[in-house]
Amino acid sequence: MAVPLLDMSRQYAYLKNDMDKAVLNVLGHGRFILGPEVGQLEEAMAKVCGVPHAIGVASGTDALLIALRACGVGPGDEVITSNFSFFASAGVVSRLGARPVFVDIDPDTYNIDPKLIEKAITPKTKVIMPVHLFGQLADMDPILEIARKHGLKVIEDAAQAVGAEYKGRPACSMGDFGCLSFYPTKNLGAGGDAGMILCKTEEDYKTCKSLRAHGENPKYFHRTVGYNSRLDSIQAAILLVKLPYLRKWSEQRLAHAKIYNRELAGIKGLRLPVIKDYSTFHIFNQYTLASPRRKEIEAALQKAGIGMMIYYPLPFHKQDCFADLGYKPGDFPLSSQAADEVFSIPIYPEMTADEQNEVIAVLKRIVA
Numbered sequence: 001m002a003v004p005l006l007d008m009s010r011q012y013a014y015l016k017n018d019m020d021k022a023v024l025n026v027l028g029h030g031r032f033i034l035g036p037e038v039g040q041l042e043e044a045m046a047k048v049c050g051v052p053h054a055i056g057v058a059s060g061t062d063a064l065l066i067a068l069r070a071c072g073v074g075p076g077d078e079v080i081t082s083n084f085s086f087f088a089s090a091g092v093v094s095r096l097g098a099r100p101v102f103v104d105i106d107p108d109t110y111n112i113d114p115k116l117i118e119k120a121i122t123p124k125t126k127v128i129m130p131v132h133l134f135g136q137l138a139d140m141d142p143i144l145e146i147a148r149k150h151g152l153k154v155i156e157d158a159a160q161a162v163g164a165e166y167k168g169r170p171a172c173s174m175g176d177f178g179c180l181s182f183y184p185t186k187n188l189g190a191g192g193d194a195g196m197i198l199c200k201t202e203e204d205y206k207t208c209k210s211l212r213a214h215g216e217n218p219k220y221f222h223r224t225v226g227y228n229s230r231l232d233s234i235q236a237a238i239l240l241v242k243l244p245y246l247r248k249w250s251e252q253r254l255a256h257a258k259i260y261n262r263e264l265a266g267i268k269g270l271r272l273p274v275i276k277d278y279s280t281f282h283i284f285n286q287y288t289l290a291s292p293r294r295k296e297i298e299a300a301l302q303k304a305g306i307g308m309m310i311y312y313p314l315p316f317h318k319q320d321c322f323a324d325l326g327y328k329p330g331d332f333p334l335s336s337q338a339a340d341e342v343f344s345i346p347i348y349p350e351m352t353a354d355e356q357n358e359v360i361a362v363l364k365r366i367v368a
């Protein structure tokens with residue numbers, strides 16, 4: 001039996017009536033960009049994240065870019081982030097003319113290791129940007145403490161962690177800014193690109209709102225140059241239909257993860273995801289294993305029709321585009337090892353017990 005890595009059509013089949021109605025309703029009212037659904041979604045997501053303000057933008061990447069701008073990041077500044085993430089987490093820093101400063105990971109969680117952050121701080125550092133990879137929040141308390149001590153801003157890259165919790169506190173509620181992506185494969189996925197910035201102060205809210213619309217405030221008056229990063233009403237309408245199910249879907253992912261962790265435990269040479277005690281709600285955007293035999297496992301999974309993907313095959317410091325930052329290949333051993341060994345397997349909420357048993361059986365056969 002083939003098992004896909006992800007099957008978006010099942011969610012649509014489940015919500016077809018409501019989703020069709022919501023999209024057609026936008027086609028009917030015709031306020032396609034920043035229409036009423038965008039405001040409704042902003043209000044709803046602010047509640048989910050436990051913060052007063054939310055700003056809908058065109059993608060998760062734009063959310064990060066605009067949050068960095070709102071922190072005043074520009075040429076000559078440095079931003080500390082994890083060396084192991086989706087490219088956007090580092091790319092946005094370079095796009096602003098600033099320098100991304102990479103920090104190695106905690107091998108248990110693949111998230112930035114707080115113990116290594118202080119060494120990376122210089123007088124040019126403005127922001128620490130932890131990434132909550134695979135749906136588990138980074139260890140935020142020590143990060144917030146370091147930021148306070150050094151007067152730095154914190155931006156949470158929560159693109160993979162909407163609704164996840166750290167010691168009971170939701171993603172995006174701890175940093176000065178939190179950034180979400182509604183890319184279709186995230187736990188809460190739109191029907192295209194979409195993203196959101198969460199923030200705590202009225203001033204930051206106004207800045208981000210202005211930056212998403214060419215820096216205007218008031219309309220057609222510009223003290224600064226911003227972006228065209230407005231959120232489409234159709235995307236917001238789709239997300240509003242899905243949002244009430246987010247908690248249940250993430251719980252289903254977590255339940256699948258616990259079954260994998262039980263069934264795959266004790267297999268030599270296979271590292272399972274670790275759920276930290278501080279991680280009071282891990283939403284498993286990905287279920288990511290690691291093995292020195294990844295190549296062989298990859299080929300066998302493919303042959304058996306089991307979906308798999310490598311998130312991510314190359315850490316930032318080895319990317320060609322960052323060659324001028326002056327890092328050496330051996331600089332970040334733990335993220336390099338992760339990039340060589342990780343692979344993610346199917347964990348979508350609608351995966352059936354039969355499908356999961358098939359994945360488990362095939363994996364056990366391969367590594368036996």
Ligand SMILES: *Cc1c(COP(=O)(O)O)cnc(C)c1O
Binds near residue numbers: 062182183193194195
């Ligand atoms: C998906 C993702 C982003 C970017 O989001 P887009 O909506 O695709 O622009 C940023 N950071 C991380 C960690 C992501 O997974």
